[in-house]
Amino acid sequence: MSNVIINKETCTGCGLCVRDCSSCAIILEDKKAKIDLELCNECSHCVAVCPKASVSMPDYDENEIIEYEKDRLNIDPDDFLYFQKFRRSVRQFKDKDIETDKLNKIIEAGRYSPTASNRQLNQFIIIKDKIDEVRNSAINTLYDMAVNTDYMKDQPVYQKLFIKMHEDYKDKNIDRLFFNAPAIIAIVSEEKSGFADVNGGIAASRMELQANTLGLGVCYIGFLKTAVALSGDIKKSIGMKDNEEYLLSFVLGYPDVKYQRTVNRKPADFRII
Numbered sequence: 001m002s003n004v005i006i007n008k009e010t011c012t013g014c015g016l017c018v019r020d021c022s023s024c025a026i027i028l029e030d031k032k033a034k035i036d037l038e039l040c041n042e043c044s045h046c047v048a049v050c051p052k053a054s055v056s057m058p059d060y061d062e063n064e065i066i067e068y069e070k071d072r073l074n075i076d077p078d079d080f081l082y083f084q085k086f087r088r089s090v091r092q093f094k095d096k097d098i099e100t101d102k103l104n105k106i107i108e109a110g111r112y113s114p115t116a117s118n119r120q121l122n123q124f125i126i127i128k129d130k131i132d133e134v135r136n137s138a139i140n141t142l143y144d145m146a147v148n149t150d151y152m153k154d155q156p157v158y159q160k161l162f163i164k165m166h167e168d169y170k171d172k173n174i175d176r177l178f179f180n181a182p183a184i185i186a187i188v189s190e191e192k193s194g195f196a197d198v199n200g201g202i203a204a205s206r207m208e209l210q211a212n213t214l215g216l217g218v219c220y221i222g223f224l225k226t227a228v229a230l231s232g233d234i235k236k237s238i239g240m241k242d243n244e245e246y247l248l249s250f251v252l253g254y255p256d257v258k259y260q261r262t263v264n265r266k267p268a269d270f271r272i273i
């Protein structure tokens with residue numbers, strides 16, 4: 001059950017929280033807001049929308065709430081689209097660590113992403129010290145799959161890539177999996193959420209854009225998910241619990257590449273009905 005307190009002294013009964021409550025948990029009674037805590041999913045919209053700051057959630061840190069400032073939300077839509085179009089998957093990284101305050105901002109962007117029913121089950125595993133161990137296990141796992149399974153016979157491009165990845169790593173110390181990035185962020189979740197993949201994908205996308213604002217670059221590494229699915233060792237070395245599902249991951253670091261222009265894309269496939 002959630003814990004939401006409505007201050008009856010300051011509540012004016014304006015009804016804005018009633019209108020904005022996605023769970024229909026708030027009603028007006030004697031011109032004051034009244035909440036059914038059994039229905040509430042702690043989305044906090046009532047806290048955010050109240051003109052008198054009459055709603056609070058004592059189980060959360062109230063000091064982190066920021067007041068509305070119009071000018072700070074004045075983001076030019078064309079600049080924002082330009083920024084999004086310049087986002088690239090980065091596969092060349094500088095040998096430079098990521099500052100803790102930047103990492104915290106990226107995690108914060110993930111934390112503030114929407115989740116189905118506001119369940120907030122995404123968990124972020126930052127792989128830094130263990131990156132060599134994970135890389136080694138993952139490259140070996142992908143190689144084993146490439147040479148030992150029938151499944152890869154239908155995937156000749158990936159089969160060749162995983163064999164080359166292994167060869168280059170062993171013979172020349174070239175990292176074609178994580179591209180020598182200093183960190184990986186893996187998003188995992190308790191399995192019970194049916195929307196886990198979607199929640200993780202939304203969080204990752206926002207974290208990527210936040211990273212870009214900080215001069216950092218990202219590349220999603222689907223191959224690591226493949227390796228994790230095949231190797232209990234990797235799960236163990238990144239500290240995943242038995243009830244957690246690996247959703248996705250991306251490498252993160254300072255780009256050692258500059259893009260001079262945007263890329264082409266297929267025309268948008270959309271219909272307005």
Ligand SMILES: Cc1cc2nc3c(=O)[nH]c(=O)nc-3n(C[C@H](O)[C@H](O)[C@H](O)COP(=O)(O)O)c2cc1C
Pocket residue numbers: 087088089090091219220221222223224
């Ligand atoms: C779910 C997902 C998994 C991906 N996995 C990998 C990967 O394992 N290795 C890699 O080099 N790039 C990977 N990518 C990056 C894509 O190849 C890249 O997004 C695509 O080529 C378009 O390039 P852009 O991101 O620069 O626009 C992945 C992207 C997504 C969305």
